Amino acid sequence: xxxxxxxxxxxxxxxxxxxxxxxxxxxxxxxxxxxxxxxxxxxxxxxxxxxxxxxxxxxxxxxxxxxxxxxxxxxxxxxxxxxxxxxxxxxxxxxxxxxxxxxxxxxxxxxxxxxxxxxxxxxxxxxxxxxxxxxxxxxxxxxxxxxxxxxxxxxxxxxxxxxxxxxxxxxxxxxxxxx
Numbered sequence: 001x002x003x004x005x006x007x008x009x010x011x012x013x014x015x016x017x018x019x020x021x022x023x024x025x026x027x028x029x030x031x032x033x034x035x036x037x038x039x040x041x042x043x044x045x046x047x048x049x050x051x052x053x054x055x056x057x058x059x060x061x062x063x064x065x066x067x068x069x070x071x072x073x074x075x076x077x078x079x080x081x082x083x084x085x086x087x088x089x090x091x092x093x094x095x096x097x098x099x100x101x102x103x104x105x106x107x108x109x110x111x112x113x114x115x116x117x118x119x120x121x122x123x124x125x126x127x128x129x130x131x132x133x134x135x136x137x138x139x140x141x142x143x144x145x146x147x148x149x150x151x152x153x154x155x156x157x158x159x160x161x162x163x164x165x166x167x168x169x170x171x172x173x174x175x176x177x178x179x
Contacts, residue, residue, distance in 0.1 A: 037053055037060070038051055038052060038053050038060065039051055042173075042176070043169075044064075044169035044170070044172045044173035044176075045166070045168035045169015045170070045172065045173070046066055046165075046166035046167070046168050046169050046170075047064050047065065047066050047169045047170050047173040048064070048065050048066070048173075049062060049063070049064050049065075049173050049176055049177070050062065050063055050064075050065050051063075060178070061083075062083075062084075062176075062177050062178055063081045063082065063083050063177075064081065064082045064170065064173040064174055064177065065079065065080070065081050066079075066080050066165060066166070067079050067080075068080065068151070068163040068164065068165050069163065070153070070161045070162060070163040071161060071162055071163065071164065072161060073155070073161050076097070076098055076101075076153070076155070076161065076163075077098070078095060078096065078097055078151055078153070078163045078165075079095070079096040079128075080093070080094075080095050080096075080151070080165055081093070081094045081095075081096070082143075082170070082174055082177075083177070084174065084177040084178070084179055085134075085179075086179055087179070088137075088179070090134055090135050090136045090137060090140060091134075091135045091140050091174070092132060092133075092134060092135070093119075093132070093133045093135055093143075094130055094131070094132050095107050095119060095130070095131045095132075095151060096128045096129070096130055097128065097129050097131070097153050098127065098128065098129075099124055099126075099127050099128060099129055100155070101129065101153050101154060101155055102153075102154040102155065102156060102157055103121045103124075103129060104157075105118070105154045105157070105160070106118040106119055106120045106121060106131065107119040107121075107131045107151055107152065107153055108150075108151070108152035108160070109149060109150070109151055109152070110149065110150045110152075111142050111143060111146040111148075111149045111167070112146050112147055112148060112149075114142070116139070116142070119131040119132070119133045143167060143170060144167075144170055144171040144174060145171065146167045147167055147168070148164060148165070148166060148167060149164075149165040149167055150162045150163070150164055150165070151163045151165060
């Protein structure tokens with residue numbers, strides 16, 4: 001009888017230990033293989049190439065990113081990203097802004113003092129709003145060969161503020177993106 005109680009208690013403790021141990025080991029191996037497959041961020045001038053492996057997909061996604069503080073309002077940061085679309089369809093540019101901006105005017109863009117027009121906001125998620133634009137090759141080349149871009153957002157209907165985006169290194173970084 002005592003042996004049976006001892007055996008049950010030992011078996012239960014062993015089963016709990018084995019379950020916790022195997023969960024920990026599987027999690028550690030999963031993290032290790034994930035870290036080995038994703039390259040470290042690489043810097044090209046003012047731009048950073050960042051890759052990730054979204055859960056459940058075999059394909060790595062890479063983007064070229066720059067974070068910029070607006071002039072006069074250092075509490076507002078813009079995040080500009082470029083994705084290379086497959087089959088040479090151009091590029092997808094996304095601009096992430098804080099949720100506390102005016103959405104109706106959109107985002108104004110100038111490249112080397114040439115007015116490029118406005119981007120419309122597509123959605124707001126969490127504490128950011130996202131504007132997206134599909135860039136055809138001719139417009140993309142203006143970004144890749146330009147020196148400086150200015151992105152304008154509005155904090156009130158009357159007050160626009162700009163963020164200066166250094167385009168140095170964008171061409172080199174974009175060329176390294178997978179298709």
